Amino acid sequence: MTCYNCQKEIQEGSRYCYHCGAAQKPLTPPRPARPLRRSRANKVVAGVCGGLAEYFELDAVLVRLVWALVTLFSGIVGGAIAYVICWIVIPYREEESAYPVPASR
Ligand SMILES: [Zn+2]
Numbered sequence: 235m236t237c238y239n240c241q242k243e244i245q246e247g248s249r250y251c252y253h254c255g256a257a258q259k260p261l262t263p264p265r266p267a268r269p270l271r272r273s274r275a276n277k278v279v280a281g282v283c284g285g286l287a288e289y290f291e292l293d294a295v296l297v298r299l300v301w302a303l304v305t306l307f308s309g310i311v312g313g314a315i316a317y318v319i320c321w322i323v324i325p326y327r328e329e330e331s332a333y334p335v336p337a338s339r
Pocket residue numbers: 237238239240241242251252253254255256
């Protein structure tokens with residue numbers, strides 16, 4: 235890895251740069267690796283919004299609301315096509331309880 239401050243090569247996983255002493259920020263935020271999957275539990279149409287909500291740890295209702303608003307403001311067709319693309323591209327989650335489902339309200 236390279237120091238974000240001085241761009242010199244430092245040991246992988248170092249917390250401080252031994253060239254300039256700058257504290258290294260982790261490149262990826264520490265979150266458990268979870269695949270983007272359509273939700274079986276949180277589904278209304280195809281589980282796309284529920285799956286996105288689980289992936290980004292958001293409220294599924296909020297994701298649906300934002301998606302609906304974006305769809306409305308983009309003239310419906312854009313959001314509908316995006317939904318269908320997600321429907322096709324994102325596979326269903328294999329296991330029902332691969333990771334905890336956020337409480338839906
Ligand atoms: Zn440095």
